[in-house]
Amino acid sequence: MLSEQTKEIVKQTVPVLEEHGNEITKVFYERMFEAHPELLNIFNKSNQKQGKQQTALAQTVLAAAKHIDHLEAIVPNVNQIAHKHRALQVKEEHYPIVGEFLLKAIKEVLGDAATDDIMNAWEEAYGEIAGVFIQMEKAMYEQAAWEDFKSFKITNIEDQGTSMKSFEVEPEENIKVPDLVAGQYITVRIKPTNDENLALRHYSIYSVKNDGKIRFAVKKEGFGEKKGLVSHDLHNSYSVGDTIEISAPAGDFKVESADDKKILLLSSGAGVTPMLAMLEDEGYKGKEVHFVHVNESEKDVPFKDEIAALNAMNNNVKVTYHLKERDGYLTSDELKAWIDKDVDIYLCGGITFMDTIFDELSKLNIDQSDVHFEPFGPKMSITNV
Ligand code: HEM
Numbered sequence: 001m002l003s004e005q006t007k008e009i010v011k012q013t014v015p016v017l018e019e020h021g022n023e024i025t026k027v028f029y030e031r032m033f034e035a036h037p038e039l040l041n042i043f044n045k046s047n048q049k050q051g052k053q054q055t056a057l058a059q060t061v062l063a064a065a066k067h068i069d070h071l072e073a074i075v076p077n078v079n080q081i082a083h084k085h086r087a088l089q090v091k092e093e094h095y096p097i098v099g100e101f102l103l104k105a106i107k108e109v110l111g112d113a114a115t116d117d118i119m120n121a122w123e124e125a126y127g128e129i130a131g132v133f134i135q136m137e138k139a140m141y142e143q144a145a146w147e148d149f150k151s152f153k154i155t156n157i158e159d160q161g162t163s164m165k166s167f168e169v170e171p172e173e174n175i176k177v178p179d180l181v182a183g184q185y186i187t188v189r190i191k192p193t194n195d196e197n198l199a200l201r202h203y204s205i206y207s208v209k210n211d212g213k214i215r216f217a218v219k220k221e222g223f224g225e226k227k228g229l230v231s232h233d234l235h236n237s238y239s240v241g242d243t244i245e246i247s248a249p250a251g252d253f254k255v256e257s258a259d260d261k262k263i264l265l266l267s268s269g270a271g272v273t274p275m276l277a278m279l280e281d282e283g284y285k286g287k288e289v290h291f292v293h294v295n296e297s298e299k300d301v302p303f304k305d306e307i308a309a310l311n312a313m314n315n316n317v318k319v320t321y322h323l324k325e326r327d328g329y330l331t332s333d334e335l336k337a338w339i340d341k342d343v344d345i346y347l348c349g350g351i352t353f354m355d356t357i358f359d360e361l362s363k364l365n366i367d368q369s370d371v372h373f374e375p376f377g378p379k380m381s382i383t384n385v
């Protein structure tokens with residue numbers, strides 16, 4: 001239990017952290033990787049380059065500091081991060097390392113302003129926060145369909161639109177693929193060409209077919225210096241018959257609407273992947289589904305054949321493509337026509353798309369908390385904590 005004094009000190013340091021948060025986490029990563037280069041086999045180097053992970057961690061630290069006397073307020077967000085940690089195989093023994101270097105970074109950046117009282121308070125607070133994560137992740141490890149990463153053979157690869165490929169894989173080891181939940185993702189581990197470290201990425205599954213295979217899709221991310229290390233390798237260097245490693249399915253994004261509710265599945269770009277799995281699953285179950293996909297142009301739309309087949313098979317399914325080249329940006333006027341009190345909204349795409357849609361929905365008095373969503377990027381960066 002933290003003392004009242006410790007909680008007070010932690011809360012009082014929030015403005016300082018807000019001011020220096022990104023700098024502290026930048027120093028933290030630099031120093032941690034110098035001392036523990038083996039952790040570069042877990043962390044996403046592309047995110048590091050773009051500063052994405054820095055923001056996510058800084059925001060989580062702030063969220064925790066603000067809610068230090070009622071940490072349960074951050075539990076919904078911790079749940080989502082814990083799923084990712086479990087999928088990446090972040091273990092209990094990693095937490096003291098992160099704690100040590102986070103505290104050292106606070107001291108280095110704040111200098112004399114970080115008094116012994118402040119440092120002691122933060123050490124205690126970190127222990128408390130880490131405890132919440134460790135406990136939640138322990139339960140997830142116990143429930144995971146298999147331990148660690150296992151080898152899978154690629155059995156099929158197909159082009160999807162202009163920048164995506166779908167992959168079908170089956171286990172090479174003696175494990176059983178569990179019943180998959182639409183909205184879940186798997187985590188792929190490869191050794192990218194010309195890189196000394198292993199690299200891990202999460203990819204959503206696009207089908208819940210129960211035939212011992214896993215199906216996921218990969219969008220080619222970025223280009224030039226910022227080209228996605230793993231996505232480009234999977235696109236260019238992997239073929240049918242090759243082996244990749246995968247950890248057990250994870251994630252808490254799923255359809256959780258009452259039977260009498262209709263659902264609007266709204267996606268952009270690679271966000272189509274979990275939505276397609278939901279369309280497949282809910283379409284067969286007979287739920288009324290409106291599937292809306294936003295993309296640049298007709299040629300970019302992934303999974304056109306699969307979507308058309310599900311549309312043709314199920315009278316309860318309606319499909320709308322919003323092509324920016326043809327229709328401009330998706331506005332509240334258009335959204336209004338698709339939403340009424342009986343519709344639950346599910347949203348998935350990149351951070352910019354999600355932000356835009358939340359802005360448009362707010363014009364219709366629909367709040368972020370009314371929407372089920374999964375951003376491709378850290379969720380905390382668009383969640384108000
Ligand atoms: C991802 C917070 C401990 C490794 C994340 C994310 C957050 C976060 C907010 C982004 C999740 C998202 O994508 O939505 C924290 C906090 C920790 C903690 C508050 C301590 C209390 C650790 C530890 C490790 C670790 C101990 C392992 C050494 C990672 C990795 C990612 C991640 C590898 C994926 C993102 C990337 O690779 O860039 N964490 N984390 N975290 N965390 Fe943690």
